[in-house]
Amino acid sequence: MKFADVPGLAPIKAKLIANVQNERLAHAQLFLGPEGSGKLHLALALTQYLYCTSRSNTDSCGECSSCRKVRTLTHPDIHFTYPTVVKTSGKEPISTDYVQEWRKELLASPFMNTSDWIGKIADSENKSPNITRRETREIVTKLGMKPYEGEAKTLIIWMPEYLAEQSNALLKVIEEPTQKTYFILVAENSDRLLATITSRTQLVKIPKYTETEAQLFLQEKYNLDSKKAEQLAYLSEGNLRKAIDLVESVEDNYSEIFRDWMLACYSNNLKKVMEITEELHKLGRVQLQLFLTNGLAIMRESLLYKTITGYVIKAETDQQDFIKKFSSTLNAAYIETSYEQINEVIYHIQRNANAKVALFNLSLNLRYNFIRK
Template sequence: MQFRDIIGQHDIKRQLIQTVQENRISHARLFLGPEGAGCLPLALAYAQYISCENRTATDSCGECASCRKYSRLIHPDLHFSYPFFARHKDDTALSFIEEWRDAFLSNPYLGLDEWRNQLDAENKQANINIAECHQIIKKLSLKPFESEYKVLIMWLPEYLDKAGNTLLKIIEEPPQKTLFLLVAQSQDQILNTILSRTQLIKVPRLKDQDVKEFLINKFHIQDEQAARITYLSEGNVQTAINLSKEESNNNFGLFTDWLRMCFTNRGIQVIEFAETASRMGRENQKNFLRYGTKLLREVMMLLSGAEDLVHLPQNEKAFAENFKRSADLAKTEALVSELEKAHYHIERNANPKILFLDVSLQFIKILKFNTLPRGTQYIYT
């Protein structure tokens, strides 16, 4: 993984390169950022740059023996640790290394859900267990085989739990020329004793333009569709990839048709919509509900007078302008609440046909009969 292969994050790249050039390589760094922002590929590119035999002022060479091994994740001085779904108490990350290599090389921006799908997770909980912590200590106590540094990249240290205390001493006083690169999404879930021993690098969410350019170049999709996917993904490349793989991505048309049939109380069409939505598949249903939630939140911003903060493709913007003429904050907030509850229940395997029919009936009550659920924040004046 070279820096040039990473989407956006140009300031972070320059910062990391500068630390190597100025010989300020910290033995423990924590890359902290939201899912899909590129923390994991940044950590790997940084490790590859440090180990490169012919690095340049801007990147690793990509051609030396070290870089070739890094590109396949088989360098003997590169180690990974990550959450896994243990089948036995003695399982460690090495038990799943082939699956890990396949998953990462296919998509360096993968999230935990995608990693779970690579494994036979069943109903097991992901964690980094005590056996893995002992394995880390054991392999890092060895001298480097080829490079100047041994590197451990730990993905999602939030899943260490109390077992992480086993690593405190080696993180604070590591063997010579040993680097810990931790990649996390939630600072609050990391053990404070580990946080205090690392140098923090905050990685921001990706800019919309960077995600859009990635989608156009990677998947060769049209500009308008790329803008729509970017809008829904909120800077998360994994979400953007999932959306781009949909057979058809007409969330806008489907959602606006749904609102219109609820507003006009077309009962037969509402039932047919529930049938259609029930056959979309769980991930597409979740994406559809997320899309509707985001679109209506933009309408709420328009209703609140924050037009300058609204960034929508032309067709979505035209809809939002029209919708706000027949709705108000109270109605729109109530609609958003129903969508969020539906998303929650879809994640928990609710019957989709019953769920979408129920949400449709709630929409009709709100839009057609001006009946708001209890707890709606905004009230009529």
């Protein structure tokens, strides 16, 4: 991974690059950042930069043999340690037991969290992740061997929170590696790190993404329009794992439910309104906000269609028909009122209002807007 492939975080990238160029890179670093931040991406980009044979002042080349090996996670001098679970055979597992799965999952979803990862490798749900003592002994052996290609070895420890209490062998090797070695620990929760580890590493804090960074990421990766990306970025709260989850789980039928809901309000079918409210409530807070935000987009398009002659509706074909009909049933002022009311409910749901009550009241208000048309 090149630095350019890591979303956002320009100041930290610049600092890491400068440290490499000035030969002032700490040999043991702790990349600490919340879930869905770019900490693991940065560890990979930094490693690629360190090993690249024709790096520039701003990035690795991405083309040389080293870059290719780092990118496919197959460089012989770069080792990964990560939490594992005991297989049915019962022997203490080590990271390399799961190396195929690790490469596959890390390449597919670098924003994964521990549960995502354990979900991929555990055969039952209630196995707890662990970095075993056998793994730490294994690390010491591996790092004791001469590098195959370059002059240095690298160990990336993902989620050192799961290191076994007695990791003395590891402490010693971090303190006095027998070869030139870079250690990059990639962690989420500083409270769960062993103090003996943190005291031996230089802390690099990786902040959560800003809304703008998250929005850009969504626009580029999923080709979303800027409005949609902005809404999802807002809901993801700077957590790109959550942002990806939102994009991938947005229900295609939200527009359809919205249509049924509006129709139920319009025809004063309270039983149907109740049913739909019940269904929506089950989606959970985040999806509910997403549903309503989608509804806002429909309202906005209706208003524009109503007020601007020749306006081309930005929506899929079947939705366009609905928007046209919808805008013909209401006057502009009431579309605007409905828009504001939906917006307000989103605001209250974010602040933990009772979603069911809020939705039902909203339905009545929308109904009232229809009557007043």
